[in-house]
Amino acid sequence: MKLTKQDFPIFAHHPDLVYLDSAATSLKPASVIAKNVEYYEQYSANIARGLYSLSEQATTEYEKTREMTAELINAKPEEIIFTRGTTESINLLSYSLESRLKEGDEILVTIAEHHSNFLPWQALALRTKATLKILELDADGQVNFEDIKRLITPRTKIFALTFVSNVLGTIHPVKDIISTAKAINPEILTIIDAAQAIAHLPIDVQNLNCDFLAFSSHKMFGPTGVGVLYGKLTLLEAMTPFQYGGEMVLEAKRKNSVFKNSPHKFEAGTPDIAGVIAFQEAIKYLQTLGYGTIRTHELDILNYASDKLQEAFGDAITLFGTKDISKRSGVIAFSLAGIHPHDIAQMLGEQNICIRAGQHCTTPLHDTLGLPATARLSVSMYTDRKDIAKFIEELKKIQGLFEK
Numbered sequence: 001m002k003l004t005k006q007d008f009p010i011f012a013h014h015p016d017l018v019y020l021d022s023a024a025t026s027l028k029p030a031s032v033i034a035k036n037v038e039y040y041e042q043y044s045a046n047i048a049r050g051l052y053s054l055s056e057q058a059t060t061e062y063e064k065t066r067e068m069t070a071e072l073i074n075a076k077p078e079e080i081i082f083t084r085g086t087t088e089s090i091n092l093l094s095y096s097l098e099s100r101l102k103e104g105d106e107i108l109v110t111i112a113e114h115h116s117n118f119l120p121w122q123a124l125a126l127r128t129k130a131t132l133k134i135l136e137l138d139a140d141g142q143v144n145f146e147d148i149k150r151l152i153t154p155r156t157k158i159f160a161l162t163f164v165s166n167v168l169g170t171i172h173p174v175k176d177i178i179s180t181a182k183a184i185n186p187e188i189l190t191i192i193d194a195a196q197a198i199a200h201l202p203i204d205v206q207n208l209n210c211d212f213l214a215f216s217s218h219k220m221f222g223p224t225g226v227g228v229l230y231g232k233l234t235l236l237e238a239m240t241p242f243q244y245g246g247e248m249v250l251e252a253k254r255k256n257s258v259f260k261n262s263p264h265k266f267e268a269g270t271p272d273i274a275g276v277i278a279f280q281e282a283i284k285y286l287q288t289l290g291y292g293t294i295r296t297h298e299l300d301i302l303n304y305a306s307d308k309l310q311e312a313f314g315d316a317i318t319l320f321g322t323k324d325i326s327k328r329s330g331v332i333a334f335s336l337a338g339i340h341p342h343d344i345a346q347m348l349g350e351q352n353i354c355i356r357a358g359q360h361c362t363t364p365l366h367d368t369l370g371l372p373a374t375a376r377l378s379v380s381m382y383t384d385r386k387d388i389a390k391f392i393e394e395l396k397k398i399q400g401l402f403e404k
């Protein structure tokens with residue numbers, strides 16, 4: 001097993017750090033940080049507008065990231081739009097697709113969506129008087145295909161769902177879900193939130209046959225402030241821009257303007273140039289590790305963590321989501337009898353152990369499960385068994401304090 005902790009400078013600053021919050025944001029390897037600095041030190045100019053060599057170099061590097069991103073998910077460079085994150089990618093869609101919806105149309109989402117893939121659709125439904133329909137999950141956190149067949153109608157225009165749940169860890173069979181949805185209604189637009197999938201599972205948009213897919217650089221070893229929206233080119237070409245401003249227009253006239261082709265018509269204004277350029281190194285890092293190695297490692301850690309948690313806490317602990325670890329990725333959300341998740345996270349934090357507590361931006365799911373909050377640990381390549389053992393040891397001490 002290739003150990004990667006030494007690739008992440010934060011561990012040199014915090015040797016005792018147990019970082020179990022990679023689903024919130026991953027740590028950054030030295031190569032990503034160095035590439036960010038390289039831009040500011042060596043060719044810190046704006047892109048796409050300068051006629052001098054520094055600007056040309058920055059533009060070349062920026063566009064190189066687009067090509068690498070396209071290659072990562074088997075898309076064309078023109079199908080890759082850089083945004084600020086998954087949230088902005090999905091909001092872009094919810095505005096640019098608005099003209100396709102009218103009163104009485106339907107939008108389908110699952111109950112387990114992150115607010116980023118729930119609230120933009122709820123708002124769009126309210127703006128257009130469309131109906132927001134919700135696909136419930138079974139007790140194991142899985143989608144029931146009969147429910148999909150029942151809920152999708154000729155009026156369903158949009159089906160937005162997450163690839164991997166950020167609470168239940170469920171890996172949804174998105175390829176089968178998409179083909180089932182399109183068999184019922186070929187006009188439906190499928191939107192995949194891959195925020196929790198991209199650092200863990202290989203994604204091939206052509207194989208999935210999704211219409212749109214969104215993810216964030218910062219959850220896959222890259223900088224914050226950079227997101228990706230993939231869309232099928234024919235759809236992007238037919239869509240209106242989301243924001244208007246510099247560098248997205250071909251001809252700006254007094255009354256009417258002509259916009260550039262995709263992706264540039266969706267990238268108004270100065271983007272996070274340094275972030276996008278440094279994102280190259282995150283893609284390289286991921287590809288060097290390889291999705292096979294990443295998956296083998298995460299399955300080992302998730303199996304180890306769930307076994308040891310059950311062993312240490314028995315009936316006092318509830319682990320949410322399916323028990324079949326092969327159907328999960330990245331996260332384990334749990335609750336411990338008699339202790340509020342916020343107390344757990346805060347007391348672990350005092351020992352330099354980072355986990356997350358709350359509703360993880362999935363209030364509709366927590367309401368459905370009748371839970372005010374959950375605690376959540378999440379793993380990455382730099383997570384090892386020692387981290388999990390230390391976390392469980394401290395959690396045991398916390399339980400002991402509450403039992404006194």
Ligand SMILES: Cc1ncc(COP(=O)(O)O)c(C=O)c1O
Binds near residue numbers: 165195
């Ligand atoms: C499943 C899922 N979707 C969307 C998001 C939003 O990502 P961002 O905050 O990078 O826009 C997150 C972040 O946690 C997530 O877990």
